Amino acid sequence: MNWIYPLDLIGTFVFAVSGVLTAIDKRFDLVGSLIIGFVTAVGGGTLRDLLIGRFPVGWLTNRHYFLVIAGGLLAAYLFRGTILKLRRSMFLFDTIGIAVFTVLGVRTTLAAGLNVEVCLIMGVVSAVFGGVLRDVLTNEVPLIFRKEIYATACLAGGIVYLGLESVTQLPSLSTVVAILTVLIIRYVSVRRGWSLRVGV
Amino acid sequence: MNWIYPLDLIGTFVFAVSGVLTAIDKRFDLVGSLIIGFVTAVGGGTLRDLLIGRFPVGWLTNRHYFLVIAGGLLAAYLFRGTILKLRRSMFLFDTIGIAVFTVLGVRTTLAAGLNVEVCLIMGVVSAVFGGVLRDVLTNEVPLIFRKEIYATACLAGGIVYLGLESVTQLPSLSTVVAILTVLIIRYVSVRRGWSLRVGV
Amino acid sequence: MNWIYPLDLIGTFVFAVSGVLTAIDKRFDLVGSLIIGFVTAVGGGTLRDLLIGRFPVGWLTNRHYFLVIAGGLLAAYLFRGTILKLRRSMFLFDTIGIAVFTVLGVRTTLAAGLNVEVCLIMGVVSAVFGGVLRDVLTNEVPLIFRKEIYATACLAGGIVYLGLESVTQLPSLSTVVAILTVLIIRYVSVRRGWSLRVGV
Numbered sequence: 366m367n368w369i370y371p372l373d374l375i376g377t378f379v380f381a382v383s384g385v386l387t388a389i390d391k392r393f394d395l396v397g398s399l400i401i402g403f404v405t406a407v408g409g410g411t412l413r414d415l416l417i418g419r420f421p422v423g424w425l426t427n428r429h430y431f432l433v434i435a436g437g438l439l440a441a442y443l444f445r446g447t448i449l450k451l452r453r454s455m456f457l458f459d460t461i462g463i464a465v466f467t468v469l470g471v472r473t474t475l476a477a478g479l480n481v482e483v484c485l486i487m488g489v490v491s492a493v494f495g496g497v498l499r500d501v502l503t504n505e506v507p508l509i510f511r512k513e514i515y516a517t518a519c520l521a522g523g524i525v526y527l528g529l530e531s532v533t534q535l536p537s538l539s540t541v542v543a544i545l546t547v548l549i550i551r552y553v554s555v556r557r558g559w560s561l562r563v564g565v
Numbered sequence: 566m567n568w569i570y571p572l573d574l575i576g577t578f579v580f581a582v583s584g585v586l587t588a589i590d591k592r593f594d595l596v597g598s599l600i601i602g603f604v605t606a607v608g609g610g611t612l613r614d615l616l617i618g619r620f621p622v623g624w625l626t627n628r629h630y631f632l633v634i635a636g637g638l639l640a641a642y643l644f645r646g647t648i649l650k651l652r653r654s655m656f657l658f659d660t661i662g663i664a665v666f667t668v669l670g671v672r673t674t675l676a677a678g679l680n681v682e683v684c685l686i687m688g689v690v691s692a693v694f695g696g697v698l699r700d701v702l703t704n705e706v707p708l709i710f711r712k713e714i715y716a717t718a719c720l721a722g723g724i725v726y727l728g729l730e731s732v733t734q735l736p737s738l739s740t741v742v743a744i745l746t747v748l749i750i751r752y753v754s755v756r757r758g759w760s761l762r763v764g765v
Numbered sequence: 766m767n768w769i770y771p772l773d774l775i776g777t778f779v780f781a782v783s784g785v786l787t788a789i790d791k792r793f794d795l796v797g798s799l800i801i802g803f804v805t806a807v808g809g810g811t812l813r814d815l816l817i818g819r820f821p822v823g824w825l826t827n828r829h830y831f832l833v834i835a836g837g838l839l840a841a842y843l844f845r846g847t848i849l850k851l852r853r854s855m856f857l858f859d860t861i862g863i864a865v866f867t868v869l870g871v872r873t874t875l876a877a878g879l880n881v882e883v884c885l886i887m888g889v890v891s892a893v894f895g896g897v898l899r900d901v902l903t904n905e906v907p908l909i910f911r912k913e914i915y916a917t918a919c920l921a922g923g924i925v926y927l928g929l930e931s932v933t934q935l936p937s938l939s940t941v942v943a944i945l946t947v948l949i950i951r952y953v954s955v956r957r958g959w960s961l962r963v964g965v
Contacts, residue, residue, distance in 0.1 A: 396917040397910025418620030420818030425883050504906040506704040510597025517596045618820030706904040710797025717796040
């Protein structure tokens with residue numbers, strides 16, 4: 366599945382940009398912003414790898430991530446105004462990012478021989494904890510836990526992947542359908558202002 | 566020591582409930598609340614396992630924790646009002662939780678062949694870092710560091726366990742006495758409003 | 766290089782003191798302050814070891830760190846007023862601390878056979894994440910990301926170390942020059958109020 370790798374890099378880039386923009390808002394300096402961009406982009410996958418004991422953590426041995434994140438830093442500084450205007454495109458890329466990270470998280474954990482419920486958790490962790498760590502490091506309440514159906518969309522995507530893959534034995538097909546599931550749930554829930562907040 | 570396992574699950578349940586209740590207060594959605602409940606329940610033991618290099622992290626291979634935490638989520642949503650009224654019982658269960666987590670943390674670290682001071686630290690980490698991570702993720706100053714004799718009670722329980730076990734060679738007896746130590750210190754210090762805050 | 770070890774312990778001591786002082790400010794109790802002192806002192810190196818998969822994490826098997834950190838706790842409680850007056854000396858020791866931690870981080874990662882860019886990142890992580898974790902646990906926006914050329918000085922020191930060591934093959938010389946680089950950049954940037962904040 367060579368086609369998933371470019372999507373992974375796009376997700377990494379978008380997450381790095383979102384981290385750097387948050388850091389600029391907080392008046393962090395250049396290296397501080399780079400660190401936040403880095404953590405946002407690789408934080409979810411890193412936490413997953415630590416928890417399932419997969420060493421060395423993925424991005425340590427792949428230089429593409431460094432280049433993509435450095436590119437994100439540059440883009441965020443140079444084209445900040447433009448990016449803020451392109452929120453709609455950013456939303457699309459961000460959603461592609463979490464969808465791809467979810468499926469990669471599930472597949473990595475499955476390949477490590479762990480239970481399906483662990484796979485689901487690691488799918489969600491991979492997708493959302495980069496953003497959670499960004500918010501923790503910039504002293505914000507993690508947005509993701511309150512946003513319209515965000516982690517929930519990832520959870521649904523993970524369930525779809527596992528269900529479909531166990532029936533069809535076709536990882537590629539299951540990946541495509543799971544990614545589309547996340548995209549559609551995110552799109553519809555944002556459009557309609559859905560949320561799963563209960564009883565307060 | 567089969568009898569410690571149910572206590573471990575009770576502690577896990579109570580910590581999960583406390584995490585979910587905090588998340589509801591912060592207006593997190595359902596999956597966000599589940600994540601906070603999860604982190605609160607398994608965070609301390611997870612950090613301990615990462616630090617001592619014990620892979621895969623404990624809860625990844627035991628389905629009981631998932632069921633208990635899912636039960637905690639359900640209970641917190643369904644019986645929120647009742648639980649908030651039962652603060653006194655919650656206090657008891659929470660204290661049982663940290664007492665058990667302390668002893669389990671000490672014993673796990675001892676079994677890994679590490680020094681006594683590391684065992685003590687890991688006892689405290691196992692007991693309190695679930696709550697610390699809950700507070701960090703919900704953007705609060707960790708309550709535990711300011712509460713009446715909380716981490717201190719765990720530290721005392723750990724010292725009692727190590728002392729007694731090295732003298733008597735009886736892990737079960739040492740466990741019981743250490744758990745009682747934590748319970749009594751917590752009970753007395755809350756009753757009398759003790760604290761170890763110095764010089765401010 | 767036996768002479769770097771005392772510097773490492775000095776850095777650990779100063780970081781522990783800084784953590785404990787922050788905790789006292791936040792009205793944490795004694796054990797809470799000890800935990801924050803501990804995290805501040807060993808947090809950066811711990812995160813580095815986790816990421817590069819070096820187990821058990823360094824401080825678990827060396828008792829000197831415990832003694833030094835306990836000494837830091839004691840010093841912070843006993844001589845709090847004096848320490849706050851000695852800010853200038855503290856600045857010197859803190860800068861020695863981050864300089865030494867940077868070089869140790871780079872060297873440890875290099876020894877683990879990882880890429881130069883990973884070495885640089887781990888140098889910065891070792892030096893600054895103790896302070897970052899201190900700020901996260903006390904619910905502050907990490908100061909380090911906004912301070913005059915702080916992480917940047919570490920990054921520069923790491924680059925100097927790697928460049929010089931690859932040319933001269935002399936680790937000791939490279940260490941000295943890299944440490945001086947961090948000291949000088951920090952000193953000059955604080956004196957002149959430099960920063961790398963852009964475009965806000």
